[in-house]
Amino acid sequence: MYKDNPAIIIKIVDVNLISLQMLTSNIIYTVERKEISPLIKEEEENIPSLEILTDNEWKIANYRYDIVKHIVDNKLRTPQIKEIAKKHNIHFSTIYRWINISLKWISYCTCRKEKTGGKTKAGSITTLIKSLMILLLRFT
Numbered sequence: 001m002y003k004d005n006p007a008i009i010i011k012i013v014d015v016n017l018i019s020l021q022m023l024t025s026n027i028i029y030t031v032e033r034k035e036i037s038p039l040i041k042e043e044e045e046n047i048p049s050l051e052i053l054t055d056n057e058w059k060i061a062n063y064r065y066d067i068v069k070h071i072v073d074n075k076l077r078t079p080q081i082k083e084i085a086k087k088h089n090i091h092f093s094t095i096y097r098w099i100n101i102s103l104k105w106i107s108y109c110t111c112r113k114e115k116t117g118g119k120t121k122a123g124s125i126t127t128l129i130k131s132l133m134i135l136l137l138r139f140t
Contacts, residue, residue, distance in 0.1 A: 002029065002036050008104070023104050061137040067095060068102045068136070101135055 002020050010028065011019035019030045067088065071081060078092075085092035 002031060007036070026100075057137055058133075061133040064098055064136040065102075065133055068098050071095070071099060072102070098136055102132055 002022070006023040007020040007029075008023065009018055010021045013019060013030060016033050017030055018033055018036065019028060020036065021028050067084065067090075070076075071084065074080075076084070081095055082092045085095050
């Protein structure tokens with residue numbers, strides 16, 4: 001975390017300097033190590049549950065998730081992505097934005113730790129998918 005925003009470390013410049021890329025804006029900062037904080041705990045995160053989504057919001061999020069999942073699972077390239085965009089009447093840059101959000105969020109979540117029964121383990125896949133669906137709905 002840098003200035004209360006999630007970020008990923010992209011380069012360790014030296015012992016005291018780290019380059020970070022913000023997950024929300026893609027801006028890269030080089031900061032002192034003491035300026036960053038560990039990732040917040042899941043209980044403190046403001047990830048709404050899927051139960052608060054309306055049926056229409058759920059359909060939209062699921063639709064976007066299915067498109068991204070198909071592209072990532074099949075390792076599709078630009079020509080195929082443009083075909084998918086045309087088929088779904090979506091600009092291909094929008095699909096790339098969904099992919100970018102998804103991959104960064106997956107990277108962020110898999111680096112997180114969650115406490116369960118006194119032990120610490122990687123974030124659950126259910127939490128990962130739920131929060132990704134919310135992101136796909138909100139950040140497009």
